[in-house]
Amino acid sequence: MQAGRFSAGNAGWGPTCTAPLRCSGGRACLGSFSPVKPGLLRTLALVASIVLGGLVPQAHRGAWAIRWLVVGMLFLVFLQTRLSRGSLHRSHAVLVGTNLAMGFAAWGFGWLVGGREVALAAFFAGITPTATAAPVVVSFLRGRVDYVIAAFLVTNVLIAALLPALLPLVLGRATPDIFAQVLGSVGLVVFVPMGAAWLLRTIHPPAADWPQPLRNLSFGMWVLALFLITANAAYFLHSHPELPVALLVKIAAATALVCAANFALGWAIGGRQFRREASQSLGQKNTTLTIYLALTYANPLVALGPTCYVIWHNLWNSWQLHRVAVTSRAER
Numbered sequence: 001m002q003a004g005r006f007s008a009g010n011a012g013w014g015p016t017c018t019a020p021l022r023c024s025g026g027r028a029c030l031g032s033f034s035p036v037k038p039g040l041l042r043t044l045a046l047v048a049s050i051v052l053g054g055l056v057p058q059a060h061r062g063a064w065a066i067r068w069l070v071v072g073m074l075f076l077v078f079l080q081t082r083l084s085r086g087s088l089h090r091s092h093a094v095l096v097g098t099n100l101a102m103g104f105a106a107w108g109f110g111w112l113v114g115g116r117e118v119a120l121a122a123f124f125a126g127i128t129p130t131a132t133a134a135p136v137v138v139s140f141l142r143g144r145v146d147y148v149i150a151a152f153l154v155t156n157v158l159i160a161a162l163l164p165a166l167l168p169l170v171l172g173r174a175t176p177d178i179f180a181q182v183l184g185s186v187g188l189v190v191f192v193p194m195g196a197a198w199l200l201r202t203i204h205p206p207a208a209d210w211p212q213p214l215r216n217l218s219f220g221m222w223v224l225a226l227f228l229i230t231a232n233a234a235y236f237l238h239s240h241p242e243l244p245v246a247l248l249v250k251i252a253a254a255t256a257l258v259c260a261a262n263f264a265l266g267w268a269i270g271g272r273q274f275r276r277e278a279s280q281s282l283g284q285k286n287t288t289l290t291i292y293l294a295l296t297y298a299n300p301l302v303a304l305g306p307t308c309y310v311i312w313h314n315l316w317n318s319w320q321l322h323r324v325a326v327t328s329r330a331e332r
Contacts, residue, residue, distance in 0.1 A: 185293065
């Protein structure tokens with residue numbers, strides 16, 4: 001299996017993957033993972049969505065749309081990606097196991113330092129699978145894109161399949177009813193778009209090309225979802241001024257530690273061959289999924305856990321991209 005190649009020219013960034021993980025027609029599977037504009041503009045859009053969400057808590061009325069934004073983003077991802085056996089590595093199994101273990105380790109740590117709310121906030125941050133944007137960042141870091149795409153598919157499918165059994169345990173409501181409710185929610189936001197994408201691609205193979213011209217739409221959905229998530233959290237905080245600042249600080253600190261641990265453990269799991277890729281796969285999270293679940297089955301305070309994680313993993317990504325840019329300039 002050949003390693004992914006990274007190219008950067010005057011016209012912009014252009015990651016290329018020649019590995020067995022491919023889209024329809026044999027093309028390297030990267031289309032829907034391409035960013036709108038790498039660099040400052042993309043970062044400013046994400047920061048603006050968080051700031052505006054905090055300033056406009058009234059937008060919490062649109063929180064119902066978060067579910068459908070997640071469905072839409074995952075549909076575009078699944079529409080263009082498919083998994084081959086040659087793209088899998090034994091470290092992917094270790095990543096899945098560590099991802100699950102981090103969720104419960106974070107939950108236990110949260111109980112020790114802050115009680116139930118901090119525990120749940122840390123759990124939802126730790127249990128989150130690999131982000132859809134992780135392959136993009138790895139391409140900029142000159143890593144193996146095919147490895148991270150495989151990690152995205154494996155962690156999202158397996159963890160989504162296990163969440164209906166895991167969430168009732170940590171929520172303290174382990175009943176058949178809550179199991180069925182979580183199964184329905186996870187099935188809607190993960191397995192319905194996956195099945196719909198597979199069916200559409202089977203009936204109409206050219207549909208696999210649709211995500212490429214729609215990548216700006218996908219990024220826009222991500223920005224809108226982040227705005228609504230932040231607005232919902234801001235509304236909750238405004239409505240509950242009695243919440244102690246110390247509790248909010250504990251949630252932010254706990255998720256920062258979870259983020260650091262994920263990137264560090266991923267680096268160790270990847271070994272010499274996949275250090276950067278495994279680190280990114282475990283550290284960069286699909287937080288829109290678990291934020292939606294936290295809002296649905298806990299409360300906006302708990303959802304602050306994965307919301308804070310968005311900030312932490314993007315800060316680390318920004319630092320990594322800065323280091324790569326400095327290194328690239330030095331090599332010229």
